[in-house]
Amino acid sequence: MEQIYTVLPKYFNKQSTAEENALIKRWKKENPTAFKEQKAIWDLTEGVEYIEFDSKASWSALQPKLSNAAVSAKSETKVIGMALWKKMTVAAVVIVVAVFGMNQFKHSSLTNEGTFFAEGLNTEFTTGAKGVELLAASDVLETALENGDKIWLNKGAVVEDMGARNGEYAVRVKKGEAFFDVNSRKDKAAPFFVHTSNAVVAVVGTQFTVTNKKEQTIIRVVEGVVEVMASDVNKIKLAAGEQAIISKGNIEKLKAFSPNFLAWKTGAFEFKATSIHKIALLLQTYYDVEIEVVEGTTGTPSGTFPVMEVDNLLNSLSLASGLKLEVIEANKKYRISNQ
Incomplete structure (x- = not known):
């Protein structure tokens, strides 16, 4: 029903008539899934101005100039009105693609080795921000972060302690595997985040490991709970005994793992x-x-x-x-x- 898709923009923008509202409500009841999809697309364009166009008035102004027109004003009004709505639909699609593309570009910073992103934190650590690099060159390294939390690096691992910035504490696992023993953040301590090239781990207070291996990140929780984010819309919580594998923006949650993974x-x-x-x-x-x-x-x-x-x-x-x-x-x- 093409008429629905010409009325929906007016309905979402609260410019539809009572008759059009009734039409949309009937269609919504019969097609709830399709309505949700259209609403989601419209929400992506929030902030983009909707322009009401009076095709009849425009045609009335144009008609005197088309003295040789072979069709009536009424029929032409319908043609022009439909063409306009199709153009508006195309424009809306372009806007959605542009907004969605910008959103994806923002989240693609997770795959950029030099950029860090955590949804809702208003914090980004860029290539210009340098921390203290920790390196376990030939043996396991046991040390402490700047804030006092303990960390163990497996042989060959490289970690960057970014420190506290804008009310949050961040660490970057650049390569290899690291074990974290983080104190509870329920007090006044700064929120704690661990970044890799394709994931962010939000920590409340727990023991866990983070492995950054090529294009894959592996999170294993020994105690407590963490939240793992591959983007601001793709995230899960992990409890003790659970692990997650993050690759190419996808998160796979696994229930159990061998305690021998900590043999190192x-x-x-x-x-x-x-x-x-x-x-x-x-x-x-x-x-x-x-x-x-x-x-x-x-x-x-x-x-x-x-x-x-x-x-x-x-x-x-x-x-x-x-x-x-x-x-x-x-x-x-x-x-x-x-x-």
Whole structure:
């Protein structure tokens, strides 16, 4: 019903007649989803002036100049009126695209390594704002931020302590993994935010890790609650024991994770009759190596195993399970099988 789409702009702008209002109400009742979609599009153009156009009056002024017109004024009025509304519809679409495009550009700052954004905070840390860089070059680094909150950096991680600005405290995880132990922000302490290249974490007071790896950010919560934002319209809350993976503007929430992901901080792996297949998957990710477990291999190691060179750890696990370890290429490729 094309008439609906010519009346909707007037209705949303409160310039429609009583008859047009009745028409819209009937259509809204029959098409609630379509109405919501049109209202959402209109809301994007809020602040853009709507111009009421009297096509009949305009035609009356123009008619004397068209003495050779072959059609009546009445029929021409309809044609001109319809053409006008179509043009207004096209203009509205252009405005929506422009507004939406600007909005997307604003949020795309999340993917810009030098720019930080947190919805509703009125705060942006740009490339011109530099903080104190923390680097764990060859070993795990345990230290404190400027505000006293504790932080651990996994080997190779780079974090920038931006400090307090405009009533908020911000930290940037530029590379690798960091564990945060943040005091409660329920008191007068400044709100605490952790930024990566594609996400923002709002913290109330908790223990959690942030991993910035290529185009992916991983958040794991050990205690408390955090809010994870990929944009101001795409955000979720994570509680203790939950994790989220942020990639290309999408957030995937996962319920559980192995406590061994913190082995780099605790210094040990804990296994309780854990399948050697699951252990191999964990260690492949942790050490960035390839571990093949031959089909039919059985073994469920238990115990505490200190973090060490992968060759030594795999050898200890194999001995504890009565399995055979083959080193195909040191620090790169291994095979585990039954004896």
